[in-house]
Amino acid sequence: MITYPFTAICGQEDFKLALTLCMIDPGLGGVLALGDKGTGKTTTVRGLSHLLQDIPFVNLPIGATEDRVLGTVKLDVLLNEKRLEIQPGLLAAAHHGVLYIDEVNLLSDYLMDVLLDAAATGGYYLERDTVSQWMESRFCLVGTMNPEEGNLRPQLLDRFGLSVHISTPTDKALRMEIVQRRVAFDTDAAAFAKHFRDEEALLSARIVAARTMLASVKILPDIYEVVSELCIQHQVEGMRADILLMKAARAHAAYHGQARVTTADVDAIQAFVLSHRSKQTPGSQPSSRESKPSGAGDKEGEPKKVNRI
Known part of the structure; x- marks a missing residue:
């Protein structure tokens, strides 16, 4: 199958x-x-x-x-x-x-x-x-x-x-793309899977490489400070959120082949950790102190160009 x-x-x-x-x-x-x-x-x-x-x-x-x-x-x-x-x-x-x-x-x-x-x-x-x-x-x-x-x-x-x-x-264009891809898959699953074979192999290799370098990714003191400030602002209970924010940011850095964690990595993953733990008033969204670099738009979670088949 x-x-x-x-x-x-x-x-x-x-x-x-x-x-x-x-x-x-x-x-x-x-x-x-x-x-x-x-x-x-x-x-x-x-x-x-x-x-x-x-x-x-x-x-x-x-x-x-x-x-x-x-x-x-x-x-x-x-x-x-x-x-x-x-x-x-x-x-x-x-x-x-x-x-x-x-x-x-x-x-x-x-x-x-x-x-x-x-x-x-x-x-x-x-x-x-x-x-x-x-x-x-x-x-x-x-x-x-x-x-x-x-x-x-x-x-x-x-x-x-x-x-x-x-x-x-x-979004109408996105809905159309989802339907187009599903119909194409249901019509000829083998041909559809073949079309994405190289992308699948590339992503798999990227994950393996990130696993390998994960332990060597450096976390500087200013990142620990950013994470602590976020957790205090969101009024989370315990220390689990702090630890998970740091681990997720490190994994994100490894995924992008970076030697160290940046505040852009913390920004990219903070909602994953804090959305179900935050006691902050809805509508207020604190972020880390440093904005994302101009070239960060190709990271996951950012708007992407959809490739049609």
Whole structure:
């Protein structure tokens, strides 16, 4: 089955950038996408899984049982062969990959807590009768939801590292482009995917290169000051936002091949970290002290020229 190419998706630049940053630094803790139905949230996530084919992609159904998610003891092996064997769950299967949950707001609070704890600690204990076994599970958690169908508890919302809000496009040209591309894909998926093959390969290589250089990207003292000021202005609770802002800005710098983090990087990603944590009065949008350089318009999140096929 041919997947709609990640690079062919237009009108989702914020979501695509947030996902990309989490692929560069899985320590960001995943992405929550809130938005209207039919805006391509699931298509975007599936496109990411195809783009990075060397990583596991696990889709967690809303109705999955606890045993399906966490794992269980193989009773037939225990009874017939008198030995203990664990059947890994979806969490373990997502190790070093992406765990995707559509309509994440409808998942039970218990399973949501377990997922977020595993995402934060890199694993979980499978507790079954006399069995207590540690299961490695380091993954990028991606959740999509329509807020009209119910909200996440605030404490769970905060556990998602990044969040983006997706609305139905109102620009006529963009809507036409989205429809044109979808019709072209549905008509001849192989030809459509081939058209974007080079872009897919280029982006994949760019992500791999950014992962490699991530640890060497320098963060100067003035950037720490900018991040602290932002978090104070937005009245966020705790220190998670400060840490995530710094990590996301560093990943953004690595993505653009920069040796150090700039305030332009902080500006580019601050909404991803602060939009679901800020207690600031709506309408007031503080930014870092330095404006973006004149050549920064080609970064993700900035207006882009749409390439027609």
